Amino acid sequence: MNFPFKKFFRVALVAGGFILTGCSSLEPWVKPYERQNLADPIMAFSRAPASDNYLHHVHQAREGARGAEGSAGGGCGCN
Amino acid sequence: MRKEVPEVVVAVISPSKHENNWDTKFQGNVTGWFATLILFWVSGFVNAAVLPEDRTDALYHSFEGGGVKIQGPSILVRKSIKDTVSVSANYYIDNVSSASIDVVTTASAYTERRVEKSVGIDYLRDKTIMSLSYAQSDENDFAARSAHFNVSQDFFGDLTTLSLGYSQGWDTVGKRGEPDFAEETNRRHLRLGLSQILTKDSILGASFETITDEGFLNNPYRSVRYRDPGGQNGYSFQPEFYPSTRTSDAFAVRGMYYLPYRASVKLELKTFTDTWGIEADTAEIAYVHPYGDEWIFDAKIRSYSQNNADFYSDLFDRIDQQNFRARDKEMSTFTSQTIGLGVSYEKELPDWETLNKFVVHLSVDHIRFDFDNFRDLTVDAPAGTEPLYSFSANVIRFYVSIFY
Numbered sequence: 001m002n003f004p005f006k007k008f009f010r011v012a013l014v015a016g017g018f019i020l021t022g023c024s025s026l027e028p029w030v031k032p033y034e035r036q037n038l039a040d041p042i043m044a045f046s047r048a049p050a051s052d053n054y055l056h057h058v059h060q061a062r063e064g065a066r067g068a069e070g071s072a073g074g075g076c077g078c079n
Numbered sequence: 080m081r082k083e084v085p086e087v088v089v090a091v092i093s094p095s096k097h098e099n100n101w102d103t104k105f106q107g108n109v110t111g112w113f114a115t116l117i118l119f120w121v122s123g124f125v126n127a128a129v130l131p132e133d134r135t136d137a138l139y140h141s142f143e144g145g146g147v148k149i150q151g152p153s154i155l156v157r158k159s160i161k162d163t164v165s166v167s168a169n170y171y172i173d174n175v176s177s178a179s180i181d182v183v184t185t186a187s188a189y190t191e192r193r194v195e196k197s198v199g200i201d202y203l204r205d206k207t208i209m210s211l212s213y214a215q216s217d218e219n220d221f222a223a224r225s226a227h228f229n230v231s232q233d234f235f236g237d238l239t240t241l242s243l244g245y246s247q248g249w250d251t252v253g254k255r256g257e258p259d260f261a262e263e264t265n266r267r268h269l270r271l272g273l274s275q276i277l278t279k280d281s282i283l284g285a286s287f288e289t290i291t292d293e294g295f296l297n298n299p300y301r302s303v304r305y306r307d308p309g310g311q312n313g314y315s316f317q318p319e320f321y322p323s324t325r326t327s328d329a330f331a332v333r334g335m336y337y338l339p340y341r342a343s344v345k346l347e348l349k350t351f352t353d354t355w356g357i358e359a360d361t362a363e364i365a366y367v368h369p370y371g372d373e374w375i376f377d378a379k380i381r382s383y384s385q386n387n388a389d390f391y392s393d394l395f396d397r398i399d400q401q402n403f404r405a406r407d408k409e410m411s412t413f414t415s416q417t418i419g420l421g422v423s424y425e426k427e428l429p430d431w432e433t434l435n436k437f438v439v440h441l442s443v444d445h446i447r448f449d450f451d452n453f454r455d456l457t458v459d460a461p462a463g464t465e466p467l468y469s470f471s472a473n474v475i476r477f478y479v480s481i482f483y
Contacts, residue, residue: 028236028237037337038337047423048138054140063383064357064388065327066290
């Protein structure tokens with residue numbers, strides 16, 4: 001059976017249209033000049049990457065869980 | 080105005096000139112929207128995302144508890160080249176002295192050194208950051224190589240950052256005293272992350288990571304115990320044996336809120352599950368309180384709990400009771416509770432030409448582990464009646480960071 005490309009494309013276009021039209025009515029609600037508090041260093045998820053990565057390693061080596069630490073690295077796999 | 084600002088936030092302080100024309104140019108035109116969507120991913124906007132700051136961190140780290148002491152330095156150097164590329168290098172050492180419960184009951188205490196080196200490069204193009212890094216870790220009986228790729232994109236007026244990452248790892252497991260012993264493990268990570276500014280005082284992050292291992296996943300030194308009327312105290316040991324594949328999923332949400340009096344709270348929740356039957360939950364709450372312009376104090380409480388792997392048992396009924404068997408305490412049912420305190424002193428250096436500021440930081444985490452089905456075999460008692468094991472550990476991190 002051939003894949004119904006035309007039908008798929010039509011549905012995708014309509015669905016995409018709905019999504020994008022919906023997005024267009026939603027505008028960023030926090031303006032750039034309102035972000036002073038967010039720019040404060042005390043609001044950083046990680047203030048010191050080397051130190052935080054070390055703590056992730058401590059947890060990974062002693063716990064069964066791993067992953068989703070929120071940092072860019074992937075660990076060394078060296079438990 | 081402070082020079083140090085998080086990526087997500089800086090992104091929005093410099094709005095894109097393209098954003099101004101966004102609505103009027105394409106509104107009501109589906110084809111136009113589609114073309115714009117493609118443009119958005121290919122080109123992004125202008126000058127939103129920023130590269131990590133140029134900095135050097137010299138960290139001393141120490142873990143001590145449960146008969147184990149691991150300490151050493153870590154040096155991280157990061158420098159940007161022009162405004163679009165940032166390179167980094169990290170040199171990390173673990174000096175290990177181990178007489179842990181596993182070691183003293185089934186093997187001999189040992190000392191060893193692990194050295195990890197990594198290099199990375201980040202490339203900024205408009206609102207997209209692409210990162211590539213490579214790491215290698217070596218100790219006398221274990222070698223790990225890994226490559227990592229991440230891409231992140233700011234959009235929606237820079238309120239949202241989406242990131243995607245992939246890592247591949249190659250491990251070689253050896254065994255002391257057996258030079259011919261060499262087993263391979265491959266590892267793949269896939270990461271998804273979303274960061275969303277909710278209000279002018281709050282930000283929310285979510286991340287998902289799936290990891291697949293394939294190969295030799297045992298610890299070659301560890302053993303399981305089984306009931307043996309002929310053994311001392313009624314038990315004996317045999318080597319553990321793990322499945323050769325494992326896939327895990329972890330999902331975390333974390334939020335930060337800026338309090339009315341310049342302080343912040345962070346809440347993090349994480350859930351984990353894997354194909355070995357381990358399910359784990361983590362909750363952490365942290366409070367950050369600055370004092371003046373130069374001091375930052377922080378405190379946190381973290382709670383972790385997991386159940387045991389399907390093939391874990393503290394005491395099997397007989398030898399070779401089942402194909403897969405483990406008695407690693409990390410595979411058992413346990414909880415851990417952490418209390419952490421930290422203090423930072425940071426000083427701007429406006430009169431220096433080459434340096435912007437420095438930070439000195441000290442933090443101490445106290446962790447208590449309580450095991451629900453892992454028993455303390457250092458106590459002389461009939462098999463299965465030993466007290467449950469528990470221990471405490473202190474984690475110290477002391478670092479000096481220089482920003483330039």
